[in-house]
Amino acid sequence: MIRTKLCDLLGIRHPLIQAGMGPYSTNNLAIAAANAGILGIISTSGAQMGILSQIAPYVGEGTPYEITRRMIKRVEENTRESQGIFGMNVMVSAEIKEMAEPVVKAALDARNEEPEIHSRMRVIITTAGDPMPWADIIKPSGVKWFHAVPSVRHAKRCEKAGVDAIIAQGQEAGAHVAWEPVHTIVLLPAVTRAVSVPVIGTGGFCDGSTLVAALALGACGVQMGTRFIATQECEFEPLLKDTMLKKDERETIIARGFVGPFRYLKNKASIELADLTIKRAPGLFLGQPDLTLDSELASKEIQSFGGLIEGGDEENTLLPGGEVTGRINNIPMVSELVEQIMQEAEETLRSLAQYE
Numbered sequence: 001m002i003r004t005k006l007c008d009l010l011g012i013r014h015p016l017i018q019a020g021m022g023p024y025s026t027n028n029l030a031i032a033a034a035n036a037g038i039l040g041i042i043s044t045s046g047a048q049m050g051i052l053s054q055i056a057p058y059v060g061e062g063t064p065y066e067i068t069r070r071m072i073k074r075v076e077e078n079t080r081e082s083q084g085i086f087g088m089n090v091m092v093s094a095e096i097k098e099m100a101e102p103v104v105k106a107a108l109d110a111r112n113e114e115p116e117i118h119s120r121m122r123v124i125i126t127t128a129g130d131p132m133p134w135a136d137i138i139k140p141s142g143v144k145w146f147h148a149v150p151s152v153r154h155a156k157r158c159e160k161a162g163v164d165a166i167i168a169q170g171q172e173a174g175a176h177v178a179w180e181p182v183h184t185i186v187l188l189p190a191v192t193r194a195v196s197v198p199v200i201g202t203g204g205f206c207d208g209s210t211l212v213a214a215l216a217l218g219a220c221g222v223q224m225g226t227r228f229i230a231t232q233e234c235e236f237e238p239l240l241k242d243t244m245l246k247k248d249e250r251e252t253i254i255a256r257g258f259v260g261p262f263r264y265l266k267n268k269a270s271i272e273l274a275d276l277t278i279k280r281a282p283g284l285f286l287g288q289p290d291l292t293l294d295s296e297l298a299s300k301e302i303q304s305f306g307g308l309i310e311g312g313d314e315e316n317t318l319l320p321g322g323e324v325t326g327r328i329n330n331i332p333m334v335s336e337l338v339e340q341i342m343q344e345a346e347e348t349l350r351s352l353a354q355y356e
Contacts, residue, residue, distance in 0.1 A: 002211075002345055005198045006221035009144065009165065010122050012085050013037030014342050015211070015221030017167075017200060018228045018334075020089025020125065021175060021320070022046050024235040030075050032233040032334035034084025034120075041125060042071050042088045048099040064099065068106035076117050087123030087144075091176075092134060093260070100126075104134070108141045128176055128260065131161040148202070150178030155191045155199075166195060167223055170203030174226045174322030177203075177254065177261050185217075192218030206324045208344025212352075226322040231334045240321070241331055243267075243314045249326030256281050263322060268315040 004015040018033035020026050022045025030040030047067040061067070068088075075086050088107050092100045104124065111118045124138055127148040138145045139162050147158045148167040158166050168191040170184030171177045184203045192199045201214040202223035214222045229236050230244050243265060251266040255274040264270035332340070 002215075002342065002349070004215065004220040006165070006200060009198065009220075010039055010085050012039050014338060015215075016338065016341065017041060017202075017221065017223035019202065019223050019225030020044070021225050021229065021236070022091075025071050026235060027071055027074055029228060029231065029234045029334070030086050031078040031084075032231070033228070033338075034075065034079040034086045035082045036335040036338040037082075037084070038338055039123065040075065040079070040084060040086040041123075042075060042086065044068055044071070044088060044090045044103045047071070048091065048096060048103055063102065065102040065106045068103045069110055072107060072110045072117060072121060073114075076114070076120065079120065080116065083120065085120055085122055087121060087125060087146075089125045089127060092126045092129035092131075094129060095258075097129070097133070100129075104137060108138075108143070111141065111143060125167065127167075131158050131163060135161045146200070149191070150180065150182060150187070152187075152190050152194045155195050159195045159197055163197060165198040165200060165220075166191060167200045167202050168192075168219070170201075171254075171263075172323040173203035174252070174263050174325070175320040176257055177263050179261060188214065188219055189217045203322065204324050206327050208341045208346070209348045211341060211345045212348045226324050227328060227337070228334070229321070230328045230331050231337055232331055233334050239312065239314060239317065240265075240319050243319055244321055244325045244328050245331070246314075247321070247325045249323050252321060252323050252325065263320070265319040265321040265325060267317075267319065269318050273318065 002015060006015040014037050016038040018029060018038060018040050020041035020043035022043045024043060025046055026043040030042045033040035047064045079086060090100050090103050107124055111121055123144045123146055125146045126134055131147040144164045146165045146167055147163045148169050149155045149158055150169055155166050168188050170187050171181045172183050184201060188201045198220045200221050200223055201219040205211060205214060205222040205224050206227040211222050228234060230241050247265055252263050253266045253270050253274050254261050254263050255270060256277040
């Protein structure tokens with residue numbers, strides 16, 4: 001069995017994190033992941049932004065605080081038998097900082113008030129923003145705090161803020177990505193050598209061989225998003241899962257997203273959005289942050305992305321996904337996927353012994 005610092009830090013069996021991916025809550029996915037011995041993550045972006053159509057069937061409606069409390073409770077109850085370990089992802093970019101505050105408060109209150117949640121909800125992952133303003137809020141609570149970064153400079157700021165681990169995200173990842181096109185093979189070893197805290201890789205990971213590659217580059221584990229969308233328990237629509245199976249590694253594209261660049265599967269809708277981005281926010285492709293959300297871009301994105309939830313088609317709906325979608329060819333149960341990844345990782349490590 002492969003055991004790393006990530007396993008020891010969180011008490012999980014395998015050094016894998018299932019990413020929290022909105023606008024869905026990934027409630028069912030987090031339950032399945034935690035029960036499979038990895039870190040299951042609840043996504044809160046849907047609750048933050050009031051996109052409740054795919055959350056309400058599981059936990060009802062209400063304020064972001066109320067919904068987050070119920071999402072956490074549901075995962076705790078459905079992982080009690082396995083004593084699975086889970087956490088929560090929250091976007092903290094400047095544009096939505098006020099929306100993040102009740103979500104973080106809900107998590108901290110739940111841990112303080114319910115011993116079982118305190119015992120097994122061990123992580124808050126912050127993303128898409130500056131970690132420093134959250135240090136005085138999250139650190140005193142005792143929960144483990146991870147933050148996702150796209151560069152060495154950001155990683156050093158995370159270390160200064162006091163995070164417990166850093167998630168280094170290469171730009172080949174799906175959904176929200178960095179302004180500059182720095183990919184995992186360069187970013188991950190640069191970050192692991194620049195900071196003293198544990199580092200987790202994300203962006204381009206999907207199987208045992210890529211997990212071993214991350215370990216070789218200095219990481220203590222990996223976070224996978226796109227790969228876990230294509231599982232039976234994941235809440236995302238069959239439209240996205242089925243389309244992923246048809247795409248190869250060349251068929252993704254970056255265009256404007258809600259809080260910066262966003263990687264979509266390539267289709268009519270995403271190509272149109274990329275063309276509009278070139279016209280309305282050309283600096284995005286030059287690594288220049290565009291802090292305004294152009295109304296024409298916003299309406300185009302919301303209209304097309306809504307098709308994923310409301311029932312669109314594979315050409316006229318914006319579909320999130322990473323470059324690794326080209327390496328996905330099945331939709332297994334989460335437990336089967338985790339077992340397959342870890343078995344392949346162990347076989348890969350054994351095969352490398354021939355080079356000693």
